[in-house]
Amino acid sequence: MSQIEPLPHIAATKPYVPGGKLHGAKGPVAMLASNENPFGPSPKAVAAAQAAAGTVHVYPDPDYGPLRAAIAAAKGIADVSRVVTSAGSDEIIHLLTQCYAGPGDEVLFTEHAFSMYRVSAGAHGATSVTVPETDMTAGVNAILGAVSPRTKLLFLANPNNPTGTMLSVDDLKALQDALPPHVLFVVDGAYSEYLGPTYEAELRDLVDRRDNTVMMRTFSKIYGLAAMRLGWAYMPAGIAAIYQRIRGPFNVSSIAAAAGIACVGDEDFLKMSRDHNTHWRAVMTDALSAMGLPTPPSHANFIVTEFGSAEWAAAANQHLKDNDILVRAISGYGLPTKLRISVGSAEDNQRFLDAMKAFTASR
Numbered sequence: 001m002s003q004i005e006p007l008p009h010i011a012a013t014k015p016y017v018p019g020g021k022l023h024g025a026k027g028p029v030a031m032l033a034s035n036e037n038p039f040g041p042s043p044k045a046v047a048a049a050q051a052a053a054g055t056v057h058v059y060p061d062p063d064y065g066p067l068r069a070a071i072a073a074a075k076g077i078a079d080v081s082r083v084v085t086s087a088g089s090d091e092i093i094h095l096l097t098q099c100y101a102g103p104g105d106e107v108l109f110t111e112h113a114f115s116m117y118r119v120s121a122g123a124h125g126a127t128s129v130t131v132p133e134t135d136m137t138a139g140v141n142a143i144l145g146a147v148s149p150r151t152k153l154l155f156l157a158n159p160n161n162p163t164g165t166m167l168s169v170d171d172l173k174a175l176q177d178a179l180p181p182h183v184l185f186v187v188d189g190a191y192s193e194y195l196g197p198t199y200e201a202e203l204r205d206l207v208d209r210r211d212n213t214v215m216m217r218t219f220s221k222i223y224g225l226a227a228m229r230l231g232w233a234y235m236p237a238g239i240a241a242i243y244q245r246i247r248g249p250f251n252v253s254s255i256a257a258a259a260g261i262a263c264v265g266d267e268d269f270l271k272m273s274r275d276h277n278t279h280w281r282a283v284m285t286d287a288l289s290a291m292g293l294p295t296p297p298s299h300a301n302f303i304v305t306e307f308g309s310a311e312w313a314a315a316a317n318q319h320l321k322d323n324d325i326l327v328r329a330i331s332g333y334g335l336p337t338k339l340r341i342s343v344g345s346a347e348d349n350q351r352f353l354d355a356m357k358a359f360t361a362s363r
């Protein structure tokens with residue numbers, strides 16, 4: 001029998017559960033499970049990726065200079081050396097955890113936080129500590145109350161996935177000011193573009209206020225490049241230098257880098273995607289609430305609907321699957337009575353609402 005055993009903390013780590021695919025569908029599937037952009041990628045990204053495909057026999061530029069410069073220019077960042085890139089922002093979560101937290105250390109996040117924070121803490125032997133939430137939000141005092149001398153990292157997605165809730169920028173500043181100096185504050189802005197450029201700039205400026213704050217971002221959501229696996233972060237200089245030390249030299253493919261350069265400043269595409277999301281998020285929120293399914297305001301590209309019981313949420317999920325509509329069960333996030341529904345194309349959103357109308361009418 002094999003005596004090859006993983007490290008105990010690896011063996012104890014539960015893997016991330018992705019939104020998945022709907023197998024055995026009868027027709028086209030409405031994909032409302034993974035917060036992807038229903039418009040697909042920006043055409044500029046597609047053209048650049050196709051052009052880059054002919055040179056994949058050559059390793060990428062390990063410095064990713066043009067990509068980092070394009071990100072810095074689009075986001076109003078003066079110091080390119082503080083912009084780092086990654087294979088999806090999941091990699092940033094992993095690398096920061098690898099750099100700053102290990103056995104005996106604590107990684108802090110809120111009760112219904114994005115689950116990769118827990119996976120990554122476990123994978124590096126650190127202890128996950130969760131802050132209890134009320135109405136799917138943890139306030140500044142609750143978060144500070146959970147900080148201990150062992151806390152090394154605080155991950156906070158703002159807006160958060162899967163709840164769609166967020167803290168105000170003033171709250172983020174208060175948190176940043178009050179954290180003890182041994183805690184690195186990682187603000188995950190995966191959905192920040194859905195609030196618009198003003199909020200994006202506020203997150204950027206947060207990093208410049210103190211040397212304890214990192215902002216991480218992804219091209220997987222509004223940029224429509226989920227399968228490219230491209231992320232970036234803006235960091236204090238010292239943290240960026242540590243990150244660059246252990247980052248794989250070619251962690252971003254040249255195709256992904258070319259796509260990112262082409263679309264990071266595509267403001268027309270961003271605005272179109274954001275406007276569509278704002279419109280349909282309100283339509284879906286109102287329609288579900290009118291069906292007797294409470295759906296609080298969300299700040300991201302998805303909504304979270306309350307069904308009153310785990311059984312009813314599961315029945316709704318099954319009804320949707322039977323109609324080739326895939327949404328996200330979030331019982332794994334401690335929210336078994338709710339479903340998370342991404343804002344999709346107009347057609348898919350309408351299909352979803354029609355299916356929900358039929359479901360609620362049949363109860």
Ligand SMILES: Cc1ncc(COP(=O)(O)O)c(C=O)c1O
Binds near residue numbers: 089091157226
């Ligand atoms: C809050 C948050 N952070 C990070 C990610 C990771 O995104 P990616 O690795 O595709 O960049 C996601 C993806 O769902 C997310 O919701």
